[in-house]
Amino acid sequence: xxxxxxxxxxxxxxxxxxxxxxxxxxxxxxxxxxxxxxxxxxxxxxxxxxxxxxxxxxxxxxxxxxxxxxxxxxxxxxxxxxxxxxxxxxxxxxxxxxxxxxxxxxxxxxxxxxxxxxxxxxxxxxxxxxxxxxxxxxxxxxxxxxxxxxxxxxxxxxxxxxxxxxxxxxxxxxxxxxxxxxxxxxxxxxxxxxxxxxxxxxxxxxxxxxxxxxxxxxxxxxxxxxxxxxxxxxxxxxxxxxxxxxxxxxxxxxxxxxxxxxxxxxxxxxxxxxxxxxxxxxxxxxxxxxxxxxxxxxxxxxxxxxxxxxxxxxxxxxx
Numbered sequence: 001x002x003x004x005x006x007x008x009x010x011x012x013x014x015x016x017x018x019x020x021x022x023x024x025x026x027x028x029x030x031x032x033x034x035x036x037x038x039x040x041x042x043x044x045x046x047x048x049x050x051x052x053x054x055x056x057x058x059x060x061x062x063x064x065x066x067x068x069x070x071x072x073x074x075x076x077x078x079x080x081x082x083x084x085x086x087x088x089x090x091x092x093x094x095x096x097x098x099x100x101x102x103x104x105x106x107x108x109x110x111x112x113x114x115x116x117x118x119x120x121x122x123x124x125x126x127x128x129x130x131x132x133x134x135x136x137x138x139x140x141x142x143x144x145x146x147x148x149x150x151x152x153x154x155x156x157x158x159x160x161x162x163x164x165x166x167x168x169x170x171x172x173x174x175x176x177x178x179x180x181x182x183x184x185x186x187x188x189x190x191x192x193x194x195x196x197x198x199x200x201x202x203x204x205x206x207x208x209x210x211x212x213x214x215x216x217x218x219x220x221x222x223x224x225x226x227x228x229x230x231x232x233x234x235x236x237x238x239x240x241x242x243x244x245x246x247x248x249x250x251x252x253x254x255x256x257x258x259x260x261x262x263x264x265x266x267x268x269x270x271x272x273x274x275x276x277x278x279x280x281x282x283x284x285x286x287x288x289x290x291x292x293x294x295x296x297x298x299x300x301x302x303x304x305x306x307x308x309x310x311x312x313x314x315x316x317x318x319x
Contacts, residue, residue: 023038023039024037024038024039024042025037025038025039026038026298026301027298027301028041028297028298028301028302029041029068029069029072029295029296029297029298030294030295030296030298031072031073031076031293031294031295032076032292032293032294033294034076036072038301038302041065041068043119044064044067044068044071045061045064045068047119047120047123048064048067049064058303058304058305061303061304062304062305062306065302065304065306066306069295069297070286071126071130073286073289073290073293073295074130074133074134074286074289075126075129075130076289076293077133077137077289077292077293078129078130078132078133081133081136081137083129083132083133083136084129085124085125085126085128085129085132086128086132089128090121090124090125090128093124093128094117094120094121094124097120134282134285137285138281138282138284138285139278139281139282141281142274142277142278142281144270144273144274144277148273149262149266149269149270149273150262152269152272152273153262153265153266153269157259160259160260160264160265161257161258161259161260162255162257162258162259162260163216163217163257164216164217164229164254164255164256164257165214165215165216165254165255166214166215166228166229166231166251166252166253166254166255167211167213167214167251167252167253167254167255168211168212168213168214168215168220168228168249168250168251168252169193169194169197169205169209169210169211169212169249169250169252170197170201170203170205170210170212170247170248170249170250171193171196171197171200171201171203171206171210171247171248172201172202172203172206172244172245172246172247173200173201173202173245173246174202174245174246175246176239176241176246178200178246179239179246179247179248180239182196182200182248183236183238183239183248186236186248187236193209193210193236193248193250194209194210195209197209197210198210202245210250211252214253214255215228217229221242223240223242224240224247224249227240227247227249228249228251231249231250231251232251232254233251233252233253233254234250234251234252235250235251236248236249236250237249237250
């Protein structure tokens with residue numbers, strides 16, 4: 001019997017007689033004839049959501065399955081390109097997990113590593129292989145030149161503005177009567193705002209004379225925003241009531257909105273352009289892989305509607 005015929009019979013057995021096959025061994029995906037099992041997808045889920053038995057909506061499951069299909073395509077391409085993970089990279093990341101100093105790109109948790117060292121190591125190895133593949137084949141040509149940076153700045157100038165800010169101090173007390181009394185005392189210059197804050201305020205900033213720092217619009221609760229942005233520098237607000245108590249605010253200084261120069265935002269623009277170009281390059285690359293590797297999804301073995309992955313014609317009469 002030929003190797004191809006033997007493979008077809010194996011897949012037929014898995015697909016056509018699924019009730020006799022262990023659940024985790026059921027084929028959910030085929031990439032250029034290579035089967036991928038439900039067990040592999042479930043391991044991907046556990047790593048992705050960092051839970052042993054996640055309960056997720058059908059929509060979220062579908063989105064995660066799309067990510068799984070993309071990962072499997074990238075791994076198949078890495079196999080064909082002979083790309084292997086650098087053992088030193090995997091070891092370093094494993095050690096980072098154990099020590100708690102987890103690098104930003106590592107998505108698994110220390111709890112997961114306690115559950116299965118082998119599973120986490122395998123996941124880190126896959127990610128390292130994918131990174132090498134993507135860097136070599138998808139992102140190698142991605143570059144940003146100075147003309148693109150300048151053009152982006154000109155086209156998005158309204159985004160590069162330092163917003164108006166106010167430097168604010170507060171006094172927080174339990175009763176409206178005390179707040180009103182302190183306001184009158186400060187306005188009559190019988191006490192400074194700072195002294196009244198140190199003596200009476202219950203806010204954590206009281207020891208520093210009540211200074212909260214500088215804020216742009218939207219960074220404070222709406223009732224605070226309305227009070228402080230209506231004040232001129234040096235002015236004291238009316239009493240503002242909240243669930244925390246009764247507040248007095250003083251605006252110490254105001255900084256008007258200012259446009260930012262190209263030099264001030266150059267690096268931020270480069271980062272944004274690099275993100276956009278990298279995302280576009282990845283989409284193109286994954287699309288090329290979908291054309292390179294025939295893809296079949298066995299939806300009957302999934303408990304949700306797989307929306308993004310396209311089920312192509314199955315070869316050798318497999319249905």
